[in-house]
Amino acid sequence: MGDEAVPWRTAMADALYGPTGFFTRAAPGGEQAGGPTGHFRTSAHASPLFATAMLRLVAAVDETLGRPDPLDVVDVGAGGGHLLRRLVGLAPAYLARRLRLTAVELAPPPADLPAEIRWWAELPAVGSLTGLVLGTEWLDNVPLDVAEVGEDGVLRYRLVEPLTGEESPGDPISGEDAQWVQQWWSATPPGPGRRIELGTPRDRAWAAAVAGLDVGLAITVDYGHLSSSRPETGTLTGFYAGRPAEAVPDGSRDITAHVAIDSARAAGEAAAGEPGTVTRQREALLALGVDGARPPVDLAARDPAAYVGALSAASQAAELMDAGGLGGHYWIVQPVGLVLEALPTGLRPA
Numbered sequence: 269m270g271d272e273a274v275p276w277r278t279a280m281a282d283a284l285y286g287p288t289g290f291f292t293r294a295a296p297g298g299e300q301a302g303g304p305t306g307h308f309r310t311s312a313h314a315s316p317l318f319a320t321a322m323l324r325l326v327a328a329v330d331e332t333l334g335r336p337d338p339l340d341v342v343d344v345g346a347g348g349g350h351l352l353r354r355l356v357g358l359a360p361a362y363l364a365r366r367l368r369l370t371a372v373e374l375a376p377p378p379a380d381l382p383a384e385i386r387w388w389a390e391l392p393a394v395g396s397l398t399g400l401v402l403g404t405e406w407l408d409n410v411p412l413d414v415a416e417v418g419e420d421g422v423l424r425y426r427l428v429e430p431l432t433g434e435e436s437p438g439d440p441i442s443g444e445d446a447q448w449v450q451q452w453w454s455a456t457p458p459g460p461g462r463r464i465e466l467g468t469p470r471d472r473a474w475a476a477a478v479a480g481l482d483v484g485l486a487i488t489v490d491y492g493h494l495s496s497s498r499p500e501t502g503t504l505t506g507f508y509a510g511r512p513a514e515a516v517p518d519g520s521r522d523i524t525a526h527v528a529i530d531s532a533r534a535a536g537e538a539a540a541g542e543p544g545t546v547t548r549q550r551e552a553l554l555a556l557g558v559d560g561a562r563p564p565v566d567l568a569a570r571d572p573a574a575y576v577g578a579l580s581a582a583s584q585a586a587e588l589m590d591a592g593g594l595g596g597h598y599w600i601v602q603p604v605g606l607v608l609e610a611l612p613t614g615l616r617p618a
């Protein structure tokens with residue numbers, strides 16, 4: 269990692285996934301060892317209820333596919349494998365014996381990885397999967413370029429010095445990036461200082477994940493924006509020790525930018541050859557039966573232990589469904605050759 273200014277996509281790739289990158293230099297899941305998961309909290313970490321909801325989908329897809337053997341569940345950008353570990357523990361025996369769980373992760377596997385989970389650095393081959401492909405807060409970490417409108421009204425790539433985060437203008441944007449802006453960001457009126465995070469690499473990443481499925485369901489969960497609500501000054505940010513920090517791509521912190529959800533969805537639809545749907549996590553979890561309601565107070569007198577258990581579940585559900593936090597995350601739900609009745613109404617394409 270030098271001190272020369274480079275495009276943001278290069279800087280982010282190096283800072284997160286290079287030899288001394290934030291995600292790749294240490295085994296994930298090692299909070300105690302100062303590993304990456306100490307710097308963020310995703311739905312997969314927040315509560316086992318998230319995995320329980322995913323298991324409902326896994327079971328629904330399994331049934332509609334006629335209980336295939338194996339049934340794939342691939343977690344792309346699996347981090348420390350939290351979601352898959354929970355599925356190992358939760359899956360009933362009839363399903364567990366056919367489940368083929370794969371973590372796709374650029375970081376090395378954690379030392380205590382359960383034997384049931386395969387750990388791959390790359391996506392499985394095109395059309396090789398029967399089952400589900402999942403991603404939680406993966407696409408926001410896919411490196412991308414950033415552009416900014418200068419005083420002269422020209423939209424140029426931004427260059428960044430990795431060790432300081434200092435930026436300077438580069439060449440005018442061109443090629444597929446210019447096309448992408450035209451298609452997906454043109455609703456934002458141009459003006460000096462407007463920043464655009466160029467989503468093509470995320471679109472491609474999501475399309476590749478969807479393309480892994482021969483038949484099944486792909487879901488990605490992330491924070492993001494739609495054409496109607498693009499941020500004017502960008503969302504690129506760092507996360508250090510669980511708090512937002514300056515986006516300095518020096519390898520010391522997570523670097524992330526919100527996902528252009530509608531363009532990613534379109535890329536997934538093109539890969540699948542059929543419509544997908546977009547919803548918010550709050551609605552998705554409601555559709556999957558997660559209930560954030562507090563237990564009745566009189567339960568405390570009748571059955572104190574049950575009351576405490578129900579209260580704890582309700583507060584976990586509340587965190588996952590908080591519209592200003594995890595509940596506001598988008599879900600892109602992309603079926604591939606699946607009988608749509610398998611999905612709860614809220615997750616079915618119209």
Ligand SMILES: C[S@@+](CC[C@H](N)C(=O)[O-])C[C@H]1O[C@@H](n2cnc3c(N)ncnc32)[C@H](O)[C@@H]1O
Pocket residue numbers: 291292296308310311312313344345346347348350372373374375389403404405406409410
């Ligand atoms: C914010 S973490 C989320 C981890 C996990 N999904 C969770 O919810 O806790 C993003 C993860 O995506 C991984 N990642 C990003 N791009 C990847 C790629 N192309 N292939 C595999 N893993 C990737 C990173 O290494 C990182 O561990």
